[in-house]
Amino acid sequence: MVMRAAGIQKGTGxxxxxxxxQISSWAQAAVAAVQEKEIIAGYYDGSFKPQNLVTRAEAVTVIVKSLK
Structure with missing residues (x-):
């Protein structure tokens, strides 16, 4: 959703x-795209935690970064 809303092309890396x-195969290119654009950086331990629910703080961070 973030990739499409921000007009970002699918990632190639x-x-x-x-x-x-643990990231679903259909989401790999989208996650790569937002990671390349530094919209999503993951957690301090280097994980993404794709099965976790997103917090309000995480959602706001992603929205603000995607608007830049």
């Missing part, structure tokens, strides 16, 4: 999160 195997 690999996702570099330590838990990237």
């Amino acid at each position: 690999a996702v570099s999160f330590v838990d990237s195997a």
